[in-house]
Amino acid sequence: MKKKILYIDMDGVVADFAAGVNLLDASIQMGDEYFESNESQVDAIVAKHPHIFRTLPLIKGAKEAVIKLSEYYEVYFLSTAMWNCPESFTDKRLWLEETFGELAYKRLILTHHKELAIGDYLIDDRTRNGAGQFKGVHIHFGTEKYPNWESILSQITEKRKEIIEVLKNEIIEFVDNNSWASLDIEKSSDTELFFCVGRTDDEEYADSDKSMAIEMLEGITTVFSRRKVDGNYEEIDNVIYFIIRLPQIGL
Numbered sequence: 001m002k003k004k005i006l007y008i009d010m011d012g013v014v015a016d017f018a019a020g021v022n023l024l025d026a027s028i029q030m031g032d033e034y035f036e037s038n039e040s041q042v043d044a045i046v047a048k049h050p051h052i053f054r055t056l057p058l059i060k061g062a063k064e065a066v067i068k069l070s071e072y073y074e075v076y077f078l079s080t081a082m083w084n085c086p087e088s089f090t091d092k093r094l095w096l097e098e099t100f101g102e103l104a105y106k107r108l109i110l111t112h113h114k115e116l117a118i119g120d121y122l123i124d125d126r127t128r129n130g131a132g133q134f135k136g137v138h139i140h141f142g143t144e145k146y147p148n149w150e151s152i153l154s155q156i157t158e159k160r161k162e163i164i165e166v167l168k169n170e171i172i173e174f175v176d177n178n179s180w181a182s183l184d185i186e187k188s189s190d191t192e193l194f195f196c197v198g199r200t201d202d203e204e205y206a207d208s209d210k211s212m213a214i215e216m217l218e219g220i221t222t223v224f225s226r227r228k229v230d231g232n233y234e235e236i237d238n239v240i241y242f243i244i245r246l247p248q249i250g251l
């Protein structure tokens with residue numbers, strides 16, 4: 001099943017530009033508003049320290065969140081480098097590799113036109129450079145709804161729990177209505193639910209029930225009628241294994 005595409009901005013979302021400036025000059029206390037309203041001062045700082053983008057500290061919780069989100073989504077970094085600081089193009093690429101390693105490999109898009117990126121979600125702390133016109137959902141990082149990474153992850157987790165409950169109930173109902181003999185939930189993880197539904201009699205109905213099950217879950221899951229035995233998949237007639245993959249669930 002295809003994962004949805006999630007773009008993540010860099011400055012103010014995974015890389016702490018304000019803290020980076022403060023490391024260079026403790027007298028400058030920089031907040032997000034400062035970035036917005038003091039663009040010329042930002043330009044002056046960057047002109048003086050053109051490699052600042054290589055040295056930015058991580059935003060709290062960003063690394064764990066990106067690792068977690070990469071399980072559920074195709075994650076790309078969608079950032080704007082500074083046109084007048086060509087070093088920033090290279091340094092952002094190097095910072096990503098040093099911070100996220102393989103997770104970021106060839107997943108960096110640098111543009112002043114974020115609205116042109118095709119995808120499902122964009123986590124961005126600003127509306128500048130096309131972020132506000134993004135065609136998917138703009139998750140506005142740093143706002144009341146999504147103040148930090150912890151809040152984003154907990155909202156996704158809650159949403160997933162709700163959906164998992166609905167799916168479980170649907171499958172239990174299906175089993176009840178179709179006289180399946182047993183239901184075991186074999187495994188349940190963040191990204192996958194694994195149900196085993198077994199029938200001990202009425203084998204002649206197995207095929208039609210199997211079709212119904214596939215129909216019922218079409219679009220939200222993958223249904224296997226095979227089980228893994230000694231590392232190999234084996235066709236079986238009277239048992240359905242539902243493997244429900246959940247990476248497509250969004251915010």
Ligand SMILES: [Mg+2]
Binds near residue numbers: 009011012013124
């Ligand atoms: Mg930003």
